[in-house]
Amino acid sequence: MTSASTPTVPKLSLEGVSQVYDGARGKTQALGPMSLEVAPRESVAILGPSGCGKSTSLLIACGLLKPTQGAALVDGAVVTRPRLETGLILQDFGLMPWKTVEQNAGLGLQVRRVSKRERRERVADALARVGLSDFAKAYPAELSGGMRQRLAMARALACDIDLLLMDEPLSALDALLREEMQNMLKRTWRESGYAQVLVTHSIEEAVFLGQRVVVMTPRPGRIAFTLYNSEMCADDWRDDPLFFERCRQLREVLRGSAAGEGTDASAESGASDFANASDAPGTSAACSEEVCHA
């Protein structure tokens, strides 16, 4: 589909993006400068305290917000407006209460003027993939929290995305459902082969879903720490001792960054196998190819 996306070209790259807001009390630097590359099919989790600009970085990446400085590139081209193949899932899922499940799922295709027939096919396919086929005519109010989450996913899938950006997509769900949805997110990502960026404030979620976990500093957000976490593709990863070790490690890093330490240390994790994995996106892409995707 996107022939330009060879492993050497990152799917997404944020190049020194920063965001400055003009507020009542003068200018506020909300983000950056921040640089991040995400390889095709890679899964990156961004972890950080509230207000560190995590969400801002996603809005920049999907073309909804113009960075004050720097640029966001997808497939090597500067993003100036939202593209169909970039999916964005927000905390409240951004569903329209006045549209049925299938209308919601087809919204992206509809605004891109995709023919009704093709739309119907792609929506039916996407709903089947998230297990919502029986609810096509229902309204979001009739769905449970988990089903709404899956509907948001279906809307992205219907657009045939190659990049999925998620801003705390699970924070509105209760703990058990969260785990179930994390499994769903991981399964869909592995089956579909899009790259994903997940913004979260849950350490467990980041370690469960991110091949790479990026820790950001408090405002203005910069990348303070990168954890390489390719083992996340293992079965029963949630019960793996290494999973707990990684969570513990991140907790320490976060504690340190909250205390104002290590804000500029772009340190790499001590995980021996992947300590040599450089920031070059090709490395992790190859890994995700081998370990994670069928």
Next chain:
Amino acid sequence: MRKDGIARKLIGYALAIVFILAGWQVTAMLVDNAALPGPAEAFPMVVQYAGDLWPAFLVSLYRVVAAMLIGTVLAIPLGLACGRSPRVDAVFAPVLYFLYPLPKVVLLPVLIVLMGLADAPKITLIAITIFFQVLVTVRDAAQSVPEQAVMSMRSLGAGRLDVYRHVIVPATLPELFTALRISSGTAVAILFFAESLAGSTGLGYFIVDAWALLAYPKMFAGIIAMALLGVILYEFFDIAERRLTKWRRVG
């Protein structure tokens, strides 16, 4: 289950009607004055004067519907624009601030001088009143549309018009219909005022004319017709709202 619900609703309406008629009858008996006949006398009067009432009813219906249509059609786009664009709002908000509380009915003499005694001043007066009510409601509703919904829509590649079509307009519909239902009562009240003061057509004139001639049964037939006009408008907006905002009654 649905049939059950409809049956229960019909029973509710029937009980309400019985209750109102009974209250009316008791009041009429207590007052014991020709100006307030009970329902048993009043309804035959409507039938008796049907020949005169019907044309007056149609004229009044035309005026109030035309006025509400004009007022609403003009108010919705401006309300949406004010609600979504701080720049547009900055221009119109101060104007609204002063004009909204102004009782528009006091403009009737001016309108009559400018437009004569026919339909125009009546329709204009009602339209102006409806315009402000709908404008303020739509503006406030459009302002409170959740930003996340707009963001999501834009992230799908929606342009400005798509955002209005798929997000802003549907989100403001419930408030719009509430405003229209409430305004329909105001509209009928202003219609009575305007028709009773100027011209020689419509239900308002019918009522006041009968009143002047001390023809109380005829007057009361007019009052019932005017009440019916209000009920019809209210029900129309109620049904339209049910149809267009189905999503609010699920889950």
